[in-house]
Amino acid sequence: MAADAFLRRWFVSVTLAEAAGFAIPATALGILALLAAPAGVVYPSMVLAGACEGCLLGFGQSVGFGPTVPRARWILATTAGAAVAWSIGMLPSTLGGIDFASPGVLVLVAVLGSALLLSIPTLQWLVLRRLVPYRRTAFWIPVNAGAWAVGLLWTFAPSPFIDETTPVPVLFAVYPLAGLLMAATVAVLTGFAARRVVAAP
Numbered sequence: 448m449a450a451d452a453f454l455r456r457w458f459v460s461v462t463l464a465e466a467a468g469f470a471i472p473a474t475a476l477g478i479l480a481l482l483a484a485p486a487g488v489v490y491p492s493m494v495l496a497g498a499c500e501g502c503l504l505g506f507g508q509s510v511g512f513g514p515t516v517p518r519a520r521w522i523l524a525t526t527a528g529a530a531v532a533w534s535i536g537m538l539p540s541t542l543g544g545i546d547f548a549s550p551g552v553l554v555l556v557a558v559l560g561s562a563l564l565l566s567i568p569t570l571q572w573l574v575l576r577r578l579v580p581y582r583r584t585a586f587w588i589p590v591n592a593g594a595w596a597v598g599l600l601w602t603f604a605p606s607p608f609i610d611e612t613t614p615v616p617v618l619f620a621v622y623p624l625a626g627l628l629m630a631a632t633v634a635v636l637t638g639f640a641a642r643r644v645v646a647a648p
Contacts, residue, residue, distance in 0.1 A: 453645065454638045457511035461634035462627070464507020468500035469626030472533065477618055490541045494533045501529020501567065515645050516574060524574050528567030535563040564592040575644060583647040587640055594636035601629040
C-alpha cells in the first residue's frame, strides 16, 4: 500500500507540475509568434521559459520524492537541465536553413538530441549520487531519457493539423493538452524508477 501511495503521489504531483510548466513556454512561443519577434528575441525568451518549466517540474518531482531529495538542490538541477534542453531544442528553428539530408548534420542532430534528453536526468543524478550510492541510482539517467523521448512525441502530434490558418484559441488549447499528455506519460514512465530511488538503502 505504501508503494501504491508513493506512485499515486508521484503521478499527480509530476503530471500537474510539468503540465503547468510546459504551459509557460507554449504560451510564450504563441505570444512571440503573434508579435513576429525576431530570432534574437525568441531564442533567449524560450530558454528562459523552458527554465521556468524545469523549475516547476523539479518542484513537482521533489514533492513526489518527499524528504528523499533536498528540494532546493533538486529544483536548481532540474531548472538548469531544462534550460540546457531548451537551448538545444530551439537551435534548428533559430538557425534555419539546415540541410537534414547531410550525413554530418544527421550525426550532429543525433548527438545534440541525446544531449537534450540526457540534460535533465544527468544533472538530477548529480544530486542523487550524493544521497544514495551512485551505483544504485545510475538507472535514473536512461529511464528518464527514455521517458522524455516517448513523452516529447505528444508535443509533435499536433503539427500535421496546425498551420498558419489555425485560429489562435485552437493553438492555445491544443498545445497545453499535448503538454498534459506529455507530463502524464513522463510521470508514469518514471514513477517506478523514483520509487526504486526511495527504496535504495
